[in-house]
Amino acid sequence: MEKLSFEISKEVKFRGISIVSVVVLVIIWAIVTHFEWVDPYFIPKPLEVWSSFVVLLSEGYKGASLFTHIANSMYRLFTALFLAFITAVPLGLLCGYSKYIRAIFDPIIEFYRPLPPLAYYALLVLWLGIENESKIALLFLSGFAPLFIATAAAVEKLPADRMNASLSLGATKRQLFQYIILPSCYPDILTGLRTSIGVTYATLVAAEMVAATNGIGWMVLDASRYLRSDIVFVGIILMGIIAIGLDSLLRFYQARRFSWVGK
Template structure:
């Protein structure tokens, strides 16, 4: 067994022991009532709440519908961000004059908290899914654009010049050299964009929503339904891990050299 594999196994065992210890401590603390159940429900009560949500749903909508509504808003926003931020990032990386047009606007809104401009999106686009998707889109656009832009600028110039000197057209250079060279960084940018957009999901479902896992958590908190809040948080965390895991799996399969020394 090589050193890297042994270290990986040990770290996974440590993580598993940590999770088991935390779960035992949680069960003991709630069993002995060290903490008020309103603030920290027991794992058993959360499991019962989860089963109840699976069977009866929440506020006349099934749990699956809440999850599907949230995923629809998130995935549509990510798709729109990918098909706009990546081409624009490539073009801006290749042409500093075009970058000068878009960079001030992107750098202005990028550090703003999403709720700072969400009210404007509601005024412009209404209270339905359009404003929510727009908010998630804007939160995902900037990190994806910046990752693409940075990657384009790091493509070796001699690789491009060599292709041009051999008679390649600029479109061939774009699709055969620049885009493949940038793809690992673009996927990394997509991971970041997914995390940022996912963390904005609750804010996107705050206004005039009646479905969505983020809305469910927010609505339950108004009635001190901490059990529903915790179940919603665990569901959101599980979905986030799943989404990130899919992207990481694609990275490992397609770019085996990334991260290797």
């Protein structure tokens, strides 16, 4: 009981430090903009950003509500992440288990993985059109590689004795994957998913650059063309808060479900 209360007090302490750091950053931002040490076109005042946020909530942006922009971006993001998860995890498990299968797919994934998303986005638009399909495909490709690599690496680091013992006790290959490999790889798969979300989220603006008329990334890009830095700040802050929320949910689940990891 004492240990639990000590851990809770430490967590509260760390949370407090995080809150203070954010408050200090906002204060510095307010001071810099108040004395106009930086041109207001580049860094608007916090109150101006808040006012723009209130206006966006009530009036929307370019004919669509703020919620619609966020919902469209999240639809593209989660569709791509779902497709990446159901393909990268099984393929990563197979490639981590079999070097022959990995030899087939590894060159392809390693070839496109370091490429900037915009380098092949033109091809995706040419093949899939300018609607959501090309945008989802771009997000899918950006999120697939980190999740695949994390899954394959998780399988490769499993102790061979654990798998050999299961096979010697009569386990089939299906049972080996279902009861030994997959459960052992869960923590690393979740870590790979967190990385995948970060990479995919960073590609969101690029995905909404071509022929989009909605989305939080498009809103930021469109506002920047008219030097509306207040709206740009609103979009960036919203994207950051949403990303922190998604990652916090995964971290919370990871801490509760796999509390034994690293101990």
